[in-house]
Amino acid sequence: MNIKQKIQAQISEIVLSLYQLKDINLDVQENKTDFEGDFTVVIFPLVKQLKKNPELLGEEIGEALANAVSYISSFKVVKGFLNLSLKSEAFIKALDFADQNFDTIEPKNQTVMVEYSSPNTNKPLHLGHIRNILLGYSVSQILQEAGYKVIKTQIVNDRGIHICKSMLAWEKFGNGETPEQTDTKGDKFVGNYYVKFDQEYKKEIKQLEAEGLSEEDAKKQAPLFRQAQKMLLDWEQGDETVRTLWEKMNQWVYSGFNQTYKRLGVDFDQIQYESNTYILGKDLIQEGLKKGVFFTKEDGSVWCDLSDEGLDEKLLLRGDGTSVYMTQDLGTAVERFKDNDIQQLIYTVGNEQDYHFQVLFKILKKLGYAWADHLYHLSYGMVELPNGKMKSREGTVVDADDLMQEMYITAKEKAQELGKLENLSEEDKEKSYEIVGLGALKYFILKVDPKKKMLFNPEESIDFNGNTGPFIQYTYARIQSLLEKAGYQKQDLPKVLDINAYERGLIMQLCNFKAVVQKASESLSPAHLANYIYDLVKAYNSFYQNNPILNQEDLLLRQFRLELSVLTSRTIRRSLSLLGIGVVNRM
Ligand code: ARG
Numbered sequence: 001m002n003i004k005q006k007i008q009a010q011i012s013e014i015v016l017s018l019y020q021l022k023d024i025n026l027d028v029q030e031n032k033t034d035f036e037g038d039f040t041v042v043i044f045p046l047v048k049q050l051k052k053n054p055e056l057l058g059e060e061i062g063e064a065l066a067n068a069v070s071y072i073s074s075f076k077v078v079k080g081f082l083n084l085s086l087k088s089e090a091f092i093k094a095l096d097f098a099d100q101n102f103d104t105i106e107p108k109n110q111t112v113m114v115e116y117s118s119p120n121t122n123k124p125l126h127l128g129h130i131r132n133i134l135l136g137y138s139v140s141q142i143l144q145e146a147g148y149k150v151i152k153t154q155i156v157n158d159r160g161i162h163i164c165k166s167m168l169a170w171e172k173f174g175n176g177e178t179p180e181q182t183d184t185k186g187d188k189f190v191g192n193y194y195v196k197f198d199q200e201y202k203k204e205i206k207q208l209e210a211e212g213l214s215e216e217d218a219k220k221q222a223p224l225f226r227q228a229q230k231m232l233l234d235w236e237q238g239d240e241t242v243r244t245l246w247e248k249m250n251q252w253v254y255s256g257f258n259q260t261y262k263r264l265g266v267d268f269d270q271i272q273y274e275s276n277t278y279i280l281g282k283d284l285i286q287e288g289l290k291k292g293v294f295f296t297k298e299d300g301s302v303w304c305d306l307s308d309e310g311l312d313e314k315l316l317l318r319g320d321g322t323s324v325y326m327t328q329d330l331g332t333a334v335e336r337f338k339d340n341d342i343q344q345l346i347y348t349v350g351n352e353q354d355y356h357f358q359v360l361f362k363i364l365k366k367l368g369y370a371w372a373d374h375l376y377h378l379s380y381g382m383v384e385l386p387n388g389k390m391k392s393r394e395g396t397v398v399d400a401d402d403l404m405q406e407m408y409i410t411a412k413e414k415a416q417e418l419g420k421l422e423n424l425s426e427e428d429k430e431k432s433y434e435i436v437g438l439g440a441l442k443y444f445i446l447k448v449d450p451k452k453k454m455l456f457n458p459e460e461s462i463d464f465n466g467n468t469g470p471f472i473q474y475t476y477a478r479i480q481s482l483l484e485k486a487g488y489q490k491q492d493l494p495k496v497l498d499i500n501a502y503e504r505g506l507i508m509q510l511c512n513f514k515a516v517v518q519k520a521s522e523s524l525s526p527a528h529l530a531n532y533i534y535d536l537v538k539a540y541n542s543f544y545q546n547n548p549i550l551n552q553e554d555l556l557l558r559q560f561r562l563e564l565s566v567l568t569s570r571t572i573r574r575s576l577s578l579l580g581i582g583v584v585n586r587m
Contacts, residue, residue: 002511003094004028007039007065007084014064019050030508033501033542037076037083038508044080054080088499091507095493095563098510101571108147111341114140114378116348117261117268120157121253122166122194124187125260125400127456128350131383131445134580136348137266138446138526139378141578146521151340153270155332158250159278164231166190167245168224169197179252185401187256190249200224260400265438265580272332278323280331284367285317293366304363314359329360330367337371344374346524351379351451378524381453383445403458404438410462411437411470421586435582436470437462442581443469447530467534472572473583475537478544479569480585486550488562497560502543509539510567513575526579533575540568 001009008028015024027042043061047054058077062084066072071090076083116136119125125133140150170193179189201224208218219225234242261267285302288294294304299319306314316327336345347357357377365372385398412433415421421429444461448454464470499507512532520528543564552558573583 002097002515003086003090003508004030004039004511005515007041007069010065010069011041011061014061014068015046018060018064019046021046021049024049030505031083033505035083037085038504039084039086041082041084042080043077043082047080058082086504088497089495091499091504092493092495092497094507094511095567098507098513098567098571101510101513101567101574105145105147107149110343111149111151112143112344112346113151113153113336113340113342114143114346114348115153115155116140117154117266118156118349119154119257120160120162121187121250122162122191124185124191125257127383127385127398127400127403130264130400130403130441131380131454132348132350133261133264133266134442134445135378135380135450135526137264138529138579139346139348139524141580142517142520142526142529145517145578148521151270151342152268153272153336154268155272155274155277156254157274159235159246159273159275161228161232162194163246163249164228164235165197165201166194167242167249168228168231169193169200170249171245173200179256185256185259186252186254187260188401189256190253197224197228260404263401263404263438265582274328277332277335278328280335281323281327281329282317282331284330284334285327288316288363288367291367293363304359304366306359306362309362311355311359311362314363316363326356326360326363329356330363333360333364333375334369337369343371344376345371346376346378348378348380351381353377354379376524378450380450383454383456385456385458404441406458407437407441407462408433409437410458411440414462414464414470415587418587424586432584432587435584436473436587439469439473439576439581441469442579443472443530446526446579447534449527450525467531469576469581470587472533472537472576473581474587475540476569476572476576476583477585477587479540479565479572482549482565483562483569486558486562488566490563490566491559493560493563494556497556500547502539502546503561503564506536506539506543506564506568509536510564510571512536513571517578520578529575529578533572533579536568536571536575540565 008025011026011028012024015021015026024046026045029040029042031037031040041061043054043058046052046057050057055077058080062075062077062082065084066075071087071093072084073087074085114136117129117133119129136152140152143150170190173196174193179186182189184192201222204222204224205215205218208221209215213221231242235246285294288304289296289302294302294316296302297319300321301315301319302317304314304316306312314326315324316330317323333345336342349357354377357379361372361375361377364375415429415433415436421432424432440462441456444456445454447467460466461468462470464474516528516532520526547561549558549561549565552561576583
């Protein structure tokens with residue numbers, strides 16, 4: 001427990017013994033430096049319950065607290081607020097607690113599977129995927145930090161009519177060319193043929209319409225569309241030529257995706273392919289029918305009635321026996337719990353699929369799977385760009401690779417303007433641009449509550465001042481240079497020192513790390529962590545501006561402040577790593 005949590009616990013005990021009130025958690029807040037006292041306890045909730053004068057209550061609790069806890073130096077009641085001042089030694093002791101920020105956490109003996117990314121193989125990754133991937137990866141890191149075992153997974157949609165479209169276009173218009181020959185990234189290469197299909201298909205539709213067909217008929221009768229459908233059937237029957245082409249093109253896509261993942265700094269423990277999972281789930285349909293959870297309609301299609309849950313009827317199997325998206329996801333969930341010893345499963349998927357997951361979880365529950373209560377949809381909002389620069393030519397999707405490259409270039413320009421990296425090797429400079437550019441992107445996206453839709457503003461994200469990744473990285477780098485200039489070496493700290501308000505504020509923030517990790521892991525929101533780092537950095541900066549370090553004549557004090565700087569930089573580095581963001585020693 002950090003100091004704040006200890007005070008909170010003490011107060012709960014006091015409230016119980018003084019007023020026989022159980023489970024009361026009064027809010028304890030850290031004070032700003034210009035406030036009197038280190039913490040403030042908010043008494044109001046008790047005033048209401050006990051119908052007692054707030055001043056009197058504050059005095060009673062303050063008295064009891066000062067008696068029970070040796071490190072309270074004084075207290076003062078102002079209206080319904082109880083201000084507490086602590087002795088310096090409380091903060092020295094708290095530093096031991098902050099030191100534990102870097103201990104390995106007690107394992108929770110639970111494994112969580114986190115699914116993220118889950119792309120389709122006909123299109124390159126875009127800005128929406130970036131939010132998905134950053135969230136899924138960061139949540140995985142945070143869960144690990146909180147003591148869970150994590151299995152990172154993705155399910156790749158590698159089959160279906162959309163892939164056949166790319167395949168067909170390549171066969172017809174590709175002249176046998178390959179990504180290597182054309183020096184094109186594999187996923188882009190295949191994506192281009194998907195676009196090509198669409199262009200040619202539209203021409204055919206126009207042609208047919210000119211010949212007098214209705215739009216609807218033209219769409220269905222266009223030769224390209226029919227050929228794509230035929231290809232899908234051939235694929236399903238295992239036709240060798242089609243399968244070989246399919247494998248070849250998917251390999252191109254994966255090598256492209258892997259480059260993108262690598263540059264983003266993320267990885268996976270497992271990959272599932274829809275070509276293997278799409279048949280799953282059909283036997284569950286039989287099981288559901290037997291249990292009376294599903295029902296059949298006249299045309300033979302199978303449904304689940306969720307109207308008792310406030311939802312409608314959901315199709316699970318078509319009349320012709322083919323499955324739908326839901327069927328596969330039912331089967332995949334069951335298989336995941338069968339094949340892995342997992343206690344939780346988190347799906348990182350955009351909020352346009354909220355309804356799908358609501359239904360999925362309800363059906364699994366109806367089927368009687370106990371683990372259905374441990375499924376979560378980590379749903380996130382859309383991310384858009386302000387109009388302009390980085391929109392692709394079509395004006396809609398923003399390509400993930402282009403965006404990363406743009407961030408790198410901006411970071412490079414900024415660094416060259418500032419000119420502080422001049423005597424680094426070319427290689428180190430490059431590394432630095434990349435870490436800062438991607439740090440800007442990652443932080444800007446992760447600091448937003450996942451549920452909210454957001455605007456990604458590239459310029460704002462890379463501002464060296466403000467709530468940005470580079471601002472935080474800059475503080476880290478500055479601490480490194482301070483330590484270097486000071487010739488810092490670790491020493492044991494003396495037990496007595498008079499600790500001022502800035503130092504206190506910083507220590508309080510340092511001690512919050514674990515509680516924040518806990519909160520972020522419970523709420524599956526990296527935003528808590530991002531905003532924590534920002535608060536920590538602000539506390540450090542005001543400490544740094546108001547407390548001389550290098551020129552400090554009192555050597556004990558100088559050492560103490562250097563230790564605080566070390567702890568801060570380590571905590572920044574650790575926190576950023578949970579967001580998948582790196583640090584640099586110079587920038
Ligand atoms: N590939 C799907 C899409 O692009 C997302 C898959 C999400 N995961 C799942 N288990 N349904 O929409």
